[in-house]
Amino acid sequence: MPDGKEATMKRAHFIGFDAHCATTEIAIGGESGPPIKVWSCPTTIPKLVEAIESVPRPRHLVMEEGPLADWISRNLRSHVDALQVCNPRRNHLIAKESDKDDPIDAGKLVVLYRGGYTKPVHHPESAEQMAFKRLVSAYQDRVGHRVSEALRIIWLLRGYGVMVKEGGFASAEDRGELVKRLPSEARASSTLKVYWRGYDSAVEQQEAMRKELIRWARKIEPIRRFIEVPGVHWVRGAIFYAYVDTPWRFKSKCALWRYLGVGLERRGSGSGPMRVGVYPFANRRLKCMILGAARSAIASGRNRFSDQYERWLDCGLSPRIARRNVARSLAATLWGMWKSGSVYDPKWVGMTVTAASAGQGAS
Numbered sequence: 001m002p003d004g005k006e007a008t009m010k011r012a013h014f015i016g017f018d019a020h021c022a023t024t025e026i027a028i029g030g031e032s033g034p035p036i037k038v039w040s041c042p043t044t045i046p047k048l049v050e051a052i053e054s055v056p057r058p059r060h061l062v063m064e065e066g067p068l069a070d071w072i073s074r075n076l077r078s079h080v081d082a083l084q085v086c087n088p089r090r091n092h093l094i095a096k097e098s099d100k101d102d103p104i105d106a107g108k109l110v111v112l113y114r115g116g117y118t119k120p121v122h123h124p125e126s127a128e129q130m131a132f133k134r135l136v137s138a139y140q141d142r143v144g145h146r147v148s149e150a151l152r153i154i155w156l157l158r159g160y161g162v163m164v165k166e167g168g169f170a171s172a173e174d175r176g177e178l179v180k181r182l183p184s185e186a187r188a189s190s191t192l193k194v195y196w197r198g199y200d201s202a203v204e205q206q207e208a209m210r211k212e213l214i215r216w217a218r219k220i221e222p223i224r225r226f227i228e229v230p231g232v233h234w235v236r237g238a239i240f241y242a243y244v245d246t247p248w249r250f251k252s253k254c255a256l257w258r259y260l261g262v263g264l265e266r267r268g269s270g271s272g273p274m275r276v277g278v279y280p281f282a283n284r285r286l287k288c289m290i291l292g293a294a295r296s297a298i299a300s301g302r303n304r305f306s307d308q309y310e311r312w313l314d315c316g317l318s319p320r321i322a323r324r325n326v327a328r329s330l331a332a333t334l335w336g337m338w339k340s341g342s343v344y345d346p347k348w349v350g351m352t353v354t355a356a357s358a359g360q361g362a363s
Contacts (some may be wrong), residue, residue: 013055015080016109017063019043019072026051027106029114035107043068045075052079062113064088065121070130073123086118089281124245132216136242139209139235140285146202153195160186169196170203213238225337228344230305231297231330239289240334247338253328256335261287262327278324294327304349305329 016035018025024043027035041051052059058081063069069085077083091112112118124130150166157164162181169175175196179187186192217223217238226237250256257263261282267275297305305326312322333349336342 013059014110014114015061016106018106019068025106027110029110085121087121090119133242139213142206142209146206149199149202230303231293236289236293243286253332260290290327304346
C-alpha cells in the first residue's frame, strides 16, 4: 500500500501557466499522460484565481520566470498547495520539440514540472524586499544608460580624430576645448549638443537614483555591516543584499560562488580529459559587483584580501585567477557575516563564519 504522501501525489493536479499581458494560457495535467485540459484566460488576478479554484486540490502551479511572474505568484500562492517559478533556459523541450505555440508551452511545462525537470527561480518573499531589488535594478539601468550616452559622444568625437575618454567631457568646463579641436562643420552641427544634453540628463538620473538607493540601504542592518568589508561600499552592499535576498537559499559557499559567476564547474565525458571552467550561467550583475569589490580591495592594499592576492601571485597564479580567488573569499566573508549576524572580522577572511558568538569559522 502506498503511504499517505504517495497517495496525495497521485491525486495531485498540475497547472501550467504561460502568462502574457492580455491572456494566460493554462494547461491542467494529472499524475501522468498529456494535459487533460487547455484553455486561455484573461491575465487578471480574479480570473486566474477563478481558473485555479476550478481545479480540485491538491494543485501544483508552475510558470516560467518573466516580467509578470512575481506579481502572479505573489497573488496566487495562497490558492495552491505548491508553486514554482522556473528557469526558462532549462526548458529546452519547449523550444526544440514539435510545434511551438502558447497552449503547447503551458502543457509541456506541466510535463516538465511533474517529472522534476524544472529549475526553480528564487523570488523574495516580502513585497518590500522586491521593491528594494527593483530599486537596485533601476539604479544599474541608469548606470548603463549613462555609459551608453557617453559612448555615443566618444564615437562621434573619434570620427573627427578627437580621442577622449568619458572623464574628458564629464565636466562642462572641459567641453569648450574639445569643441575647438573639431572641424568647422562639426562645430556647426547640433548633434553634439543633443548628445551633451542626453549625457547630462543621464548623469543627473544616475545620481538621483544613487542617493535614493543609499538612503534605503542605510536602513538595512546587513548592508550596514557589509560596508565594513574592504572593497564593499553602499552600492555594492545593496547589490549583494538585493540579488542574494537570503543567505539560506544556498547550501554551501560553492553554490553561492556559482551563482555569482566565480565558481567552477567540471565537464568530462567517458575517458576524455576533465575540463574545469567558470560556471557560465550566473547572475551577471552580481558577478560584476563581486569582481569590482575584489579589484577595490586589492587596490586599497593593507588588508587581508590584498595579502591573499599577493600570496596567490607568489604561488604562480595569474593576476586574473588570483583576483577571482579574492572574489570568492569576499563572497564567502559576506555570506558568513549575513548568516551569523556578525560584524566584519579580518580573522574570518578565507573562512565561512558559522558561530559569531563563539568567534569561530569553518571552511
